[in-house]
Amino acid sequence: MDKHYGQIVELVIRKKGYSISELARLSQINRKCVYNWFNQKYLKPEIIYSVGCIIHHDFSVEFPELFTKEDFTRSSVVDSSGNLSIVGEINAINWKDKYIDLLEKYNNLLLKQLENDSQI
Incomplete structure (x- = not known):
């Protein structure tokens, strides 16, 4: 069933x-x-x-x-007003992970650009 x-x-x-x-x-x-x-x-x-x-x-x-x-x-x-904030925390963790991933991609891009600039 x-x-x-x-x-x-x-x-x-x-x-x-x-x-x-x-x-x-x-x-x-x-x-x-x-x-x-x-x-x-x-x-x-x-x-x-x-x-x-x-x-x-x-x-x-x-x-x-x-x-x-x-x-x-x-x-x-539970937050200070007594409300459960588990959903908010899950969303915050997801956004944090996305932000860190984006920062790592940006850092890799900068490193590649630096390597290309130094070869010229």
């Missing part, structure tokens, strides 16, 4: 007693986005993970193909 990720996540959220408004506020998104998640057959693992951290639920039970128990034993990162 094929799983509907959005429906499973919605069921867990409601069983845990979280309101959609509360989840949206803690995720720093609007309620419509949360409802869109529920309608998606396949959700990105990052979304499921961040929801699990917010509601303190181990989604490795429902999605053993996506997560292990250890994924949800790591401590969640």
